[in-house]
Amino acid sequence: MSNRAAILKSEKVGFEIRDTETGKPGKGEVLVKVHAAAIEPTDAELARYAILYTVMKVKYPTVLGSPIAGIVEALGAGVEKVKVGERVVCGTKIRVHRKAKYGGLQRFTVVDESEIVEARDEVPFTKAVTLASYTPPGALFGATTLNMHRPSIPASPLPDSEQGKKILIWGGSSAMGSISISYAKQAGYTVISTSSRRNFGLLKSLGADHIFDHDDPATVEKVRALFPIDYWHDTLSLFNSLEIIIKILAPEGGTVTKANVLLLDPPGMLGNPTLPEGVTLQMCRFSTHAPENKEWAEWLLSRGGFLEEGIKSGIVKGVPAEVVGGLEKVDEGIAMVNKGVRFIVLCLY
Ligand SMILES: NC(=O)c1ccc[n+]([C@@H]2O[C@H](COP(=O)([O-])OP(=O)(O)OC[C@H]3O[C@@H](n4cnc5c(N)ncnc54)[C@H](OP(=O)(O)O)[C@@H]3O)[C@@H](O)[C@H]2O)c1
Incomplete structure (x- = not known):
């Protein structure tokens, strides 16, 4: 199980694609083999403006990217919501935990069990990943x-x-x-x-x-x-x-x-x-873990919850993704987001 990531070494230097350690899922965390990863405007801004590094307190070297869609590879202690081998879609916690193992632009990432949603077989990973934003x-x-x-x-x-x-x-x-x-x-x-x-x-x-x-x-x-x-x-x-x-x-x-x-x-x-x-x-400041959003999280993110059913049924809709290629296309993807292209997805497998 070898990991490979788009690593941002420091401010404004561009990305280096290289082999790196595979993250270990801790308690309540899940290791996912990433098939599709989205680049959001915030990632593009992080890669472009030094001031945001200060605001977001990014720790280098880092791995950006969220949400991701892929297959559950391993479970941390106490995880019951998903099983190894399931197809899932999930936001990443890189902007909260700030460690590279939580970024989406790599073959294996660590996500929170509570935010994982099943992606049914009929929905391609590149589509599921465009619909899973919690914003x-x-x-x-x-x-x-x-x-x-x-x-x-x-x-x-x-x-x-x-x-x-x-x-x-x-x-x-x-x-x-x-x-x-x-x-x-x-x-x-x-x-x-x-x-x-x-x-x-x-x-x-x-x-x-x-x-x-x-x-x-x-x-x-x-x-x-x-x-x-x-x-x-x-x-x-x-x-x-x-x-x-x-x-x-x-x-x-x-x-x-x-x-x-x-x-x-x-x-x-x-x-x-x-x-x-x-x-x-x-x-809009919003945390999926805030106590006041407990009911919201249950409604959206539980098994059989709104997001899972909404993606499966086609009720949750959005703009189609621009799939630009694999990890080596990350700089191109960021440049496209900066030019106003809407949803960029890297396809890792
Ligand atoms: N707070 C959060 O959690 C969060 C999360 C994601 C995004 N955001 C923020 O939300 C905003 C929207 O992000 P997004 O990803 O939804 O946007 P987006 O998909 O990149 O939106 C691009 C579309 O907006 C329209 N547009 C109109 N005026 C524009 C202009 N001057 N420059 C670029 N596009 C323009 C264009 O459509 P038309 O051709 O139809 O005009 C364009 O296709 C960003 O500011 C982003 O930073 C915040």
Whole structure:
């Protein structure tokens, strides 16, 4: 069982692909033979900007990458949720534990038992890995984030207090936005979303009810015509996406509509913009292990839970992955993410 990894030796030096030690799973941990590993924008940012190394307190040499999909190779003490040989998909804990053995861009990685979800035979690893992000369900249904009503399979009607409510998901063609649309629709909400025109078909296939071009100035008034909007989520979290959302909430010379806008990056990265009174920004900080998310974790991550069933049934949907090749393509993959390509997956076997 020899391991091989894309190792980031230090700041901004690029990756070295080499043989390395295979991690040992500790108590409650599982060793997975990685078949597909995703590169997320945060990985690309980590590989590019020295400041993030300081913020994230990355320890070198490190291995980035999350989520992963593959086959269970070995179990740590006390693991009961999965068996050796099972097909699974899972987020990695590299940004929490910060040791190389927890990164995804290697042949064998160590993950937490509690976050593993079975990937059924009918779902290719390269697809499962694009759908397993905890960020969209964390953003929408976490107790301290938007706290919307959680979906079920089969779908059930929204409770009376949520009937007829709408969510604006800005950037529905992004990796996070697309998955968010599928969760919000399954829960029973009306979804208003934006993308460039070329992605309207994608948003329709995800189930969005109202689709607008985020580059069209008329979108501001078109979205306002759908007020009241109950939940606001900027999945792009870019300077110009937030600027347009603020125009929707606070038209020049008009009345400000109070709203809390959930972002996926810290407002500091957008220069801490001045906000009209009544508009607040919230960065989506979400931990699958936080005590307030215990019920959420059971709903999403347990055996037969929403994520397992949602991936298997095709209810959890997202943008298709760009599979760029094996570990040796990691620099190319990071460069593509930096250029705005949505979901990059390395295929390790
Ligand atoms: N907090 C977390 O846990 C977490 C996790 C993952 C991601 N994130 C953050 O969430 C944000 C979205 O990540 P993602 O992976 O979902 O995004 P993504 O998939 O890379 O989104 C790319 C899409 O966004 C649209 N877009 C519009 N304006 C853009 C611009 N100026 N530059 C690039 N793309 C633009 C494009 O679609 P159209 O052609 O349709 O406009 C593009 O295809 C990032 O800021 C990332 O750092 C946070």
